Amino acid sequence: MRYFNKKKIKGHIKLSFFLIAFLFSISSCKKKGCTDPVSLAYDNKATKDNGTCTYPENDRKTLIYYTTGTWCQHCGDIGKTFVDDISSNYPEAQIIRLHKNDELTSNMGTLIQSYLDSVNGVMGCPNFYIGTNSVVNPNINPNNFNLLSSAVNADLLLSSEVNMDIDYSINGNKITIEVQSKLANGVVNENYYLSTYILEDGIVLSQNIAGNYDPNFVHNNILRMEVTEDVDVFGSKLNFDQNGNNKTSYYEVPLDSTAGWNYSNLHVVSVVWKDEGSSFRFVNLEN
Numbered sequence: 579m580r581y582f583n584k585k586k587i588k589g590h591i592k593l594s595f596f597l598i599a600f601l602f603s604i605s606s607c608k609k610k611g612c613t614d615p616v617s618l619a620y621d622n623k624a625t626k627d628n629g630t631c632t633y634p635e636n637d638r639k640t641l642i643y644y645t646t647g648t649w650c651q652h653c654g655d656i657g658k659t660f661v662d663d664i665s666s667n668y669p670e671a672q673i674i675r676l677h678k679n680d681e682l683t684s685n686m687g688t689l690i691q692s693y694l695d696s697v698n699g700v701m702g703c704p705n706f707y708i709g710t711n712s713v714v715n716p717n718i719n720p721n722n723f724n725l726l727s728s729a730v731n732a733d734l735l736l737s738s739e740v741n742m743d744i745d746y747s748i749n750g751n752k753i754t755i756e757v758q759s760k761l762a763n764g765v766v767n768e769n770y771y772l773s774t775y776i777l778e779d780g781i782v783l784s785q786n787i788a789g790n791y792d793p794n795f796v797h798n799n800i801l802r803m804e805v806t807e808d809v810d811v812f813g814s815k816l817n818f819d820q821n822g823n824n825k826t827s828y829y830e831v832p833l834d835s836t837a838g839w840n841y842s843n844l845h846v847v848s849v850v851w852k853d854e855g856s857s858f859r860f861v862n863l864e865n
Contacts, residue, residue, distance in 0.1 A: 616758065616823045634760045639863050640733040641849060642673045643707040644799075645691060648680040650703040654787030654795065656706030660723055668730050672847055672865050673799050675779065678703060681783060682797065686775070686804045686811075694813050697857060708733050709860025733860075739765045740816075740850045742864035743755035748841050752830040755805060756863070757848045761822035769853040770861065772826055773813030774805045776833070780843045802839060805831045812851045812858050 611624030617631035646653040664671055676687040676694075695701070698712040705748060706713050706726050714725040739762050746755040755774060761767055778800045785795030805828045806813060818824045833839060850861040 595642060616819070616821075632743065634743040634758055634864075636738055636741055636762070637862075637864075638734055638736065638738040639670045639672060639865070640668075640730055641709055641860050641863050642671055642696065642730070643690065643710075644673050644675050645678060645694075645701065645705040645707075646675055647678045647703050648682065648783060648795075648797075649783050651786045651789050653704040654785045654792065658787075660704070660706065660726060663723060664726065667727070667811065668734070671730055672712055672863055674775065674801050675799050676799065676801060676853050677690050682781065682800050684803060685802050688803045689811050690801075691861050710858060738762055738862055739852070740746050740770060740862050742848060742850065742862055743835065744846060744848050744864040746846045748833070748844065749830070751833045751835045751841070753805070753828075753846075754830055754843070755828040755846055755848075757826045758827070759816055759818070759824045759850060761818055765822070767818040767822065770816040770818075771814060771851045771853060771858070772813040772824075772848060773811070773851065774826075774828065774846060774848040776802045776805060777845055778839055778843050779845065780840065802834070803846070812853070813849075816850070832850055 579791060609621070609622030610626045610628040612631035613624050613627040614631045615622075617633060619630055619632045624725055642664065644657070646657055650657070661673060664673060675682075676691050677683045678688075678691065690793050694707055694710060694712070697710050698707070701712055705795040708729045711729075712723050713729045741760050741762060743758040744755070746753060752777065756775060757772065759770075759772065779798040781797040782794060783797055784791045784793045785797070787795070804813065814826075816824050816826070833841060833844070845865065847863055847865045849863045851858045852861050
């Protein structure tokens with residue numbers, strides 16, 4: 579007959595409980611969060627994924643370049659009417675104002691306008707473009723808003739080749755931006771480019787309205803800069819991984835501290851383009 583030492587057994591049981599408790603405490607101390615570096619929700623301190631990673635949704639938006647100027651009398655009446663109607667009826671449409679020959683003109687805006695002129699010919703003010711294609715010059719016919727709205731509708735019906743998400747923060751006079759891009763199913767990874775613009779709202783500046791100047795006119799969606807300060811209108815080429823993901827980060831990009839920008843009124847728009855050889859085609863945006 580074998581005899582068991584009860585004290586030893588109790589000791590082993592206590593030790594086992596201690597080890598279990600110790601291992602549980604180590605496991606519970608692991609920081610939970612998103613562990614996928616591609617996601618904008620990525621937490622570099624997390625060691626255990628808790629399902630909080632976020633990814634771009636299938637969401638098609640459209641880009642409207644609006645050529646304007648504070649000196650342009652039709653921009654203050656007909657142009658403003660068109661802008662207000664688009665903003666009210668199409669929340670998926672992002673207007674970017676390109677000012678010509680006034681206090682709100684930017685270097686990147688001038689480069690974009692030069693490209694638009696090379697594609698469409700030199701147009702007057704105001705004028706609207708869906709991506710890089712001229713749609714309507716409203717000072718020719720104030721009643722042709724339907725041309726613009728039809729073009730917006732047609733663009734929004736296109737399938738989304740690249741889906742996007744964006745996050746940004748401003749600290750002092752610097753901005754940090756992260757953009758996540760994901761190829762849609764079946765889309766081939768080639769010749770996509772990313773440009774990221776900083777816009778400003780709420781700028782109060784005199785505007786010509788049908789020959790009379792309004793000193794309290796509020797200007798929104800004013801193009802201030804492209805974050806890479808590159809001379810290339812269409813930014814940098816996107817390189818997607820084997821799963822069709824790309825994450826582009828811009829860390830602490832300096833903001834102009836001498837031009838009177840109101841940092842609290844700044845917002846970011848990232849745009850994906852496709853190089854089709856002789857021209858660039860608008861693909862999608864996130865704002």
